[in-house]
Amino acid sequence: MGLLPHVLHHVGLLAGTALVAGSGGTVLFAIVGLLASIPMLVRLYRRFGTWIAPALAVLVFAAMFSLSAFVIGPAISGTAGDVAPGPVPTVDHTGTHTGGH
Template structure:
């Protein structure tokens, strides 16, 4: 029981810890849509033993389905609401626009 709790805690912390390692292992792997999909699949794979135990305990597929819906909702909130708010810049970047154009410069040979 204690080992399962520790393993569950480590699996819960893994995406957060690996998020900080991102620049070292390549942002293409752990950032953006690829990283979100990767950690979603890892979370789903890590939850399979719990889902099997829920199925056995309640003798129904309803408990695992509810657990998967809760997992999907929490993962979605974390990935698509909290994550972008944490990593977004406070001020949107404004394009640099010149007030004047020196046409004589590009006509000089």
């Protein structure tokens, strides 16, 4: 079960767009990854006897998932920083075109 969040991270990048696109898929895989890490979080609580260690683990999970989903994913897919193209001229202006309208 400890490897499941990591595997879901890769499934989210590779097959997530085929199954669910956009922010819905990102949220879905984040929730599934968090649910899959519950046994590890319970073990951390039992080992340290406080909720600080599991809370830190959830923060690390959220930070790494966010980095992957919002920075690395768009950089790989080529959607980061897309700007709409400017207007394209449709009429060829030749030398007979008069200037100074």
